[in-house]
Amino acid sequence: MLSQSETLSRLLARQSGYALERDLYCDPGVLEADLQHLWYREWLFAIPACELEKPGAFATLQIGAYPVVIIKGKDNRIRAFHNVCRHRGQRLCAKTNGATTNLVCPYHQWTYDLEGKLIFARDMGEDFDPSKFGLKKVHCVDLGGMVFICLAEVPPPISDLAPKLMSYLAPSGLADAKVAFSSTIVENGNWKLVIENNRECYHCGGAHPSLCRTYSDNPRMTAMEGPDSASPDIIEHWKRCEAAGLPSRFTNHPQMQWRLARIPLLNGAESYTMSTKAAVAKRMGTMPFNDAGSLLFFHYPNSWNHFLGDHAIVFRILPISPTETQVTTNWLVHKDAVEGVDYDLETLTRVWLNTNDEDRQVVEENQKGILSPAYEPGPYSPIQEEGVMQFIDWYTGIMTQRLGPVSGTGPALAAE
Known part of the structure; x- marks a missing residue:
């Protein structure tokens, strides 16, 4: 198991433009460093807001050592x-999701309201002050229908992302959406391999026959800072979408921790379906037409997403162990869309269920x-794997900075 100083040395020795060395993809000490310096300190996509339909609805997730509950008040x-x-530290909610009037500990029935205030604790004596024992808060923001959380006492700024994401997502109307289907799988691979695989389509032609009916594997379409003048299709697509009120131009974080980009699907396809036609009759939000392409949004370290005219697909990853990663996918449709009338679930989900597997x-x-x-690290393709190179550069840059002598050793809890 590598120490943090050994992890830092391995990162500093990395050859630019090459994959990481073996231990950085499988060592328990490296995962612990990743958790302490990334997962416990960065904003993480948690759930689509529409997953919590009514007050009392909750969802849970496990981020490294930290179980978290998200609830609508x-x-x-x-x-x-x-x-x-x-x-005494019992988990309040053991289920992945559910609904409750109050949060009641199953051990001794200490009871908290939906805002985290302790409202019942039996036989604790006259000197007991319940106001000192409310639930410990986790930073939480809803950005256009995507809920992000951060475990750090002082989270990093999110003001650069918030206005951009809310503007680009507004036509999708996620506040008026619902979860049509949810899938959670475990991939027996390091979380960085899961992200690397997502950040390129070099493998798509050989691995994803369903997806490649509608999604282009041309690397110029999703070049990290946008397509060049040799991609007239996407330029025309932007003009058409923007004229209809859809923000479309590539926009990104200075270090590419996140990026928004609207791209057309292949040959005028409307959606990620085997037929290439829309899967849902009722469009999302105020989307003006079915063939709006896909608004792509990634956010490191744990999410990539697709927002189309007829539905949206949001992805969340969480590390389980050095070589296990949980991948959760939610398909969102308009809240008034009726299964069996406005959409067929198999048609809606088939392409990405296939692709995820x-x-x-x-x-x-x-x-x-x-x-x-x-194994020894091989070189990335600067044409096909630009996104992977950028992710690994972001990861090694932030980790070497935080593993230095002045970096902390873990998160402090948010104030109550």
Whole structure:
């Protein structure tokens, strides 16, 4: 198990333009460093806001050592808390999702309201002050229907992302959406391999026959800072979309931690379906036409997303172990769309269920090969794997900075 100083040395020794060395994809000490310096300090996509339909609806997730519960209050505001009772530490909510009137600890029935205030604790004595034992808060923001959380005491700025994301997502009307289907799988691969696989389509032609009916594997379409003048199709697509009120131009974080980009689908396709036609009769929000293409949004370290005219697909990854990653996918449709009338669930989900399983196989075989003593890092394609190179540069840059002598050792909890 590598120490943090050894992890730093490996990162500093990395050859630019090459994959990471073996231990950086499988060592428990490296994962612990990743958790402490990235996952516990960055904003993470948690859930689509529409997953919590009514007050009392909750969802849970596990971020490294931290169980978290996200819940909608009576004021319809979404809040997040550490999913830990202030009495003896029992998890308050064991289910992935559900609904409740109050948060009641199953151990000794300490009870918290939906805003995290302790409202009942039996037989604690006259000197007990319940106001000192409210749930510990986790920073939580809803950006245009996507809920982000941050475990750090002082989270990094999100003001650069917030206005851009809310503007680009506004036509999709996520506040008026619902979850039509949800899938959670475990990929037996390091979380960085899952992100790397997502950041390129070099593998798409050989691995994703369903997706390639509608999604272009031309690397110029999704070049990191936008297509060049040799991609007239996307320029014309932007003009058409922008004339209809859809923000479309590539926009990004200075270090590319996130990016928004609207791209056309292949040959006028309307959606990610086997027929290439829209899967849902009722469009999302105020989307003006079916063939608006896909608004792509990624945010490191844990999310990539597609927003189309007829539905949206949001993805969240969470590390489980050095070589296991949980991948959760939610398909969103207009809240008034009726299954069996406005959409067929198999038609809606088939392409990405296929693609997710194909990606799982790719990542798992990638991990198995990297575990071999014969593995050594190979060079990335600057044409096909520009996105992977950028992700690895972002990862190594932020980790070497935070693993330095003045970096902290872990997150402090947000103030109550």
